[in-house]
Structures are given as structure tokens and as C-alpha cells.
Amino acid sequence: MTRLALLADVHANLPALEAVLASVDGEVSGYLCAGDLVGLGPWPEEVLGRLDGLKAVCVLGNHDAECVCGRPIVSNAPGAVLAWTREVLSAGRLATLAALPEWRADGEWTLVHGSLRGHLWEFLLDFTTARASFELLAGRLGVFGHTHQQGGFVLHSTRVAAIDVREGEIDLVPGARYLVNPGSAGAPRDGDPRAAYALVDLELGKLWFRRIPYPIEATVRELERVGLPPSLGERLRAGR
Numbered sequence: 001m002t003r004l005a006l007l008a009d010v011h012a013n014l015p016a017l018e019a020v021l022a023s024v025d026g027e028v029s030g031y032l033c034a035g036d037l038v039g040l041g042p043w044p045e046e047v048l049g050r051l052d053g054l055k056a057v058c059v060l061g062n063h064d065a066e067c068v069c070g071r072p073i074v075s076n077a078p079g080a081v082l083a084w085t086r087e088v089l090s091a092g093r094l095a096t097l098a099a100l101p102e103w104r105a106d107g108e109w110t111l112v113h114g115s116l117r118g119h120l121w122e123f124l125l126d127f128t129t130a131r132a133s134f135e136l137l138a139g140r141l142g143v144f145g146h147t148h149q150q151g152g153f154v155l156h157s158t159r160v161a162a163i164d165v166r167e168g169e170i171d172l173v174p175g176a177r178y179l180v181n182p183g184s185a186g187a188p189r190d191g192d193p194r195a196a197y198a199l200v201d202l203e204l205g206k207l208w209f210r211r212i213p214y215p216i217e218a219t220v221r222e223l224e225r226v227g228l229p230p231s232l233g234e235r236l237r238a239g240r
Contacts, residue, residue, distance in 0.1 A: 008145025013186030035061025
């Protein structure tokens, strides 16, 4: 099986991650996670353990880097969230985060959090930024996150176009290259609170964008229980 699950921005939201994993069980041969594994959510230790158990291929996100170094870099996360995450993570998990690379590549795919030009900080949202990343993309597929929005870009010949996620299932054009954002599994920001992810099969030439509901209120209750800001739960409910 050559089908991969593409994840990004899980943000320590265990119920959202579990919903995604249950929906792809038996359907994929591996997992790529484009950073921000922690930050914002109440289960950082558990999420890192779950991804480690899956042998998911992960890269460092800006929230992950902030938790490791203990100072903000580019996110607008409340400082209390970063401090709490760093406090509750075991030394081993902090070391795992610190050891994550900012990008990974393996044959036909490259994995990064922000963009291929700005691994941690750059938002890949427009054609100019996409073209700069395509210039650095060695293979057929680049996977990124950071924007918390499903989508991406395709480069066919010399033309860069946006990917229409409304199609759901997309046929990959032979000879074209793709930059794919699977959306945020744990903290969507596009008005749809369901967990977002994608699947890709480069051998078959198919890309799928998917959403799955998860028990948001369970996450909200845990956020309240551990004393994290109520605004985090409100944003989860709204998908903003």
C-alpha cells in the first residue's frame, strides 16, 4: 500500500487525532505530520506518544519550537499555554521535540511546517510564496501546514494554480508538482470545526481532502480542567 495520511497542526488535541486515526485505520501505510504537534491543546504528552507509536514522520512547527526553547517565535499563542505545555511534558518528550528537523524529504515528497523557504515562520498562502517553494521542491509533492486551512497549489508547466479542496478527490496530473496543506487536525481556522486531514497516493495519482467530526466538548472540558484559557475552547467550537 502506498497511501499516506497527511496531518498538520494537531496541537495536542487527542480526541481530534484519534478521530482522524480511526477514520484511516487500515487504509494507509504511513503518516506524515507537518509540525505543531503541541501547543493550544491539553494533551501534549499523549499526542506525542500516539504519533511516536505510529512511527509518524514529523517535522518541527513553530509552537513545538517555542515549547522547546521557552520563548515565543512567531505564534500568537498565549504565553500561559506555552509555559504550561513545557511544564507538563516529560524530559523525554521535550527531547523528542528538540530533535525534530525543520524539514524532511524522501524521494517524491518533502515535509515542512511553514514553507520550503521559511520552514517555521512563513505562511504559504499566495502564488508568489508558492512559486518560491516550488523552486525548492525536489520531488512531486510538498506537504505543509501552519495556516490551519486545507488547500495548496499545483505547478503544471510554468503555471501555478490553487487546489480546489471542494472537489474532495483530486486526480494528480502527470508531470505536475503539488504543495498540499491537509488543514489542521486539532485547531481548524476555516470556519469548519471538524478535524481536517488529507490522503495521498502518488502511485495511484490521487489526493483526497477529508473532514471528520470529533467530540469537541471533551477537549473543551479538559482545557477547563487543566486551567488553560477559555478562549481556546471557544475557538475550537467556532473553527476559528
